[in-house]
Amino acid sequence: MSTNTIISLKDIVVEFDGERVLEGLDLDIHDKEFVTFLGPSGCGKTTTLRIIGGFVAPKNGDVFFEGKRINDLPPYKRQVNTVFQRYALFPHLNVFENVAFGLKIQKLPEKEIRTRVLEMLELVNLKGFENRGVNQLSGGQQQRVAIARALVNHPKVLLLDEPLGALDLKLRKEMQIELKKIQQSLGITFIYVTHDQEEALTMSDTVVVMKDGDIQQIGTPEDIYNEPKNAFVADFIGESNIVPGIMKKDFLVEFAGRDFECVDSGFTPMEQVDVVVRPEDIKVVPTIAGHITGIVENVTFKGVHFEMEVLACGTHWLIHSTQSQAVGASIGMQIGPEDIHIMHKMEE
Amino acid sequence: MKSKYSALPYYVWMALFTIAPLILVLVFAFTDNNGAFTIENISQVGEYTNVLVRSVWLAAVATVICLLIAYPLAYIMSRLGPSKQRTMVMLIMLPMWMNFLLRTYAWMTILENNGLLNRFFGLFGVGPFDMINTQGAVVLGMVYNYLPFMILPLYTIMVKIDNRVIEAAQDLGASPLKVASSVVLPLSVPGISTGITMVFVPAVSTFIISRMLGGGGNLLIGDLIDLQFLGNAYNPHLGSAISLVLMVIILLCMSVMNQFGEEEEREGMLI
Structure with a gap:
């Protein structure tokens, strides 16, 4: 895989006012990949993006683009383009002029600029909007202009900083699919920053989960979801439900007051672990058939499923089920071996 | 309906202090001592063409210098952190807290033939230079006194330019010079035209600066008007006529400049 690495970050350290934002970040990004930086606000994902764009200079560490060190290259000389949060369109220019900005700086012939801009506007479904002022556009349209303005330059890498954050849910979902389509049809590397896990899972080839300036996990959406x-x-x-447990031996874990079969191995015997169970993996059964018995405390209708809060063994469990239970009812909970994920305790 | 009445005091104010004096000026300008209609006053203004030209020229030079100094400064200020911005605005306003006359007197003592500057040059065996009572001194006085009126409107407009828009331009390949010419300049046109108005108009009609720093030889239109009302040449009819001509000149200058401003904007649109 390392043969087609396009961007490489090595031991990046960033400090703002003496506060560490990134602590020795290492990351390789492959060509034509859709990579998402995912994490809560303040985790350093936008900073990482801005380092690649050239807007933040790392205190320590190196940035490589196609094997060349680009630490000291100013933004306007980098072969990446950015779709900014809240779009940052030029308010004094119309849609056509906004999209043409980069091409005019490259001093391309007027005719080529025209063809490429119109092509790009068609790609983002803004045909016929050339002469509109950007302030006359809706949020979704402005966002498309921002994408077109960046893509028209044929960058090798497109950086997107929470571009869908200001849009409503339905529009956001549409744009997610559209963005993915654009990325696949143009064969450009997309680096996407979001705090929305669903967005990350929907679009990405690779998800980079970050927290406090550190990478927690890199993997495909399936990996990240199934094997956190x-x-x-x-x-x-x-x-997810996260409860403390003890790994008795390989394939046997104790939590919630009893032993469970599981599929994990390689832990030290009797190691204190975190046990993770997804809410949709807990089956609701009659009390006699369940591994654990609990009392339903709260039920919320979520559309596709009901979300239940169940008190069992002193822990509140979150359960997703298509069948509702009465509040106060006693239920049995069944958890299969594949649905139990064992994790080393986080050092904190 | 209520808002209609709440504007009433302002209408009264404008009628009393803007419209009425304007009418008075008009009446005075077109009458003689006996109150009879005449255009002699207006035609007499023609004798002072050289003073008019000098006023407009010196004010224009001062305005351009102000713009050249203020533009980069305002841009740099607008990109500073909030607390530094406040300090800078404060420092720019500070001289305005001192009396205008006092500030201009201070320049007199600095520029005099045996003033501060010439004594300083004297230490190195050069000079003395003739600085006071020159057109240069008048321009200097105008620039010094009116510079804040150029900086502040520019700064107010520039501080509104989103940093992300500038970053977006850089991201699209614009060098610092290109960012300045195709993003910052077109977006700051309103500040430029306000700044020019606020410097040019008081500069073209000033009389204190020219009298104190320009000596008797650099009479400006403001001095001329002053002489007609408070000086030996007492003639309010001529004074009104000159004021009227000055107003027309300013109006013409402003409309020419607005034309230019609009063109600037259109050019900016085309990049």
């Missing part, structure tokens, strides 16, 4: 490396990732990617 630690309790933080498990909790951040989708909802």
